[in-house]
Amino acid sequence: MDADLLRADLAALYPQFGLRVAHAGTVLVAPTDEELLELAEVVAEPGGVVAPGREGELLGWPDVTGEPAARRFLEWAWRLREAPAPARWRAPFAVLDGGRALGLAVLAHELDDPAGTARTSSWLARGDQGRGLGRRVRLMLLEVAFAHLGMARAVTGAAEGNAASRRVSRRCGYRETQRVTGSDGVVEVHAAVTPAAWRRRRLPDVDVEGVEAFLAAISS
Ligand SMILES: CC(C)(COP(=O)(O)OP(=O)(O)OC[C@H]1O[C@@H](n2cnc3c(N)ncnc32)[C@H](O)[C@@H]1OP(=O)(O)O)[C@@H](O)C(=O)NCCC(=O)NCCS
Helix, strand or coil, rough: CCCCHHHHHHHCCCCHHHHHEEEEEEEEEEEHHHHHHHHHHHHHCHHHHHCCCCCCCHHCCCCCHHHHHHHHHHHHHEEEECCCCCCCCEEEEEEECCCCCEEEEEEEEEECCCCCCEEEEEECCCCCCCCCCHHHHHHHHHHHHHHHHCCCEEEEEEEEEEEEHHHHHHHHEEEEEEECCCCCEEEEEEEECCHHHHHHHCCCCCCCCCCHHHHHHHCC
């Protein structure tokens, strides 16, 4: 079955599969197994996402490659699949560009997050990093969070040494909120952005579809 038809069928039960965000040739859609397998290949490749030896810059990123990395990625992505509810919802997106899946971005609200707070996280294949796509994807996620889901704040975290991720946050209007040192000694920098700060950096013409059913599911 075609991935878009599968998404349409899944959306009847899980409304996150109906979300579609598009801007300037970049499209974000909930990944079916077809896109997850494409992305698992990128994750499995040595240096596919992060330069060998710099895995510590990517919080929680496994230091394995090959099939163990692919399985770990797939199982993590499958665990994100659940019906959205006001207390907890996860909207994973495959980043599609030029007909390829080249990254994954997640917009979520976890159980211990304050009401109205959304989290974002993302990664791109290494060959597609550094050409502005990370910033575009982040602003597309914020478009959904602020303009469509009515969130009051978006938060993110990055290792202190992750210059690209922290730069993307700053350029999208985030301010640092706190630093936490993990048990592995990695300093995690937390940052937050408000709708007002985002609006000054908002991308024009972001097309968002399928939000009504998702919004109904997460609204109390
Ligand atoms: C983080 C990530 C999503 C950013 O996406 P990207 O497409 O590479 O980033 P962009 O090209 O949109 O912008 C990166 C910005 O960081 C800057 N940057 C990149 N590498 C940098 C470095 N080593 N030092 C300083 N600045 C750096 C770029 O110059 C750019 O700034 P500018 O917009 O002022 O020119 C991507 O690099 C990635 O997937 N990294 C690996 C996974 C990861 O770290 N994910 C985040 C986990 S918290």
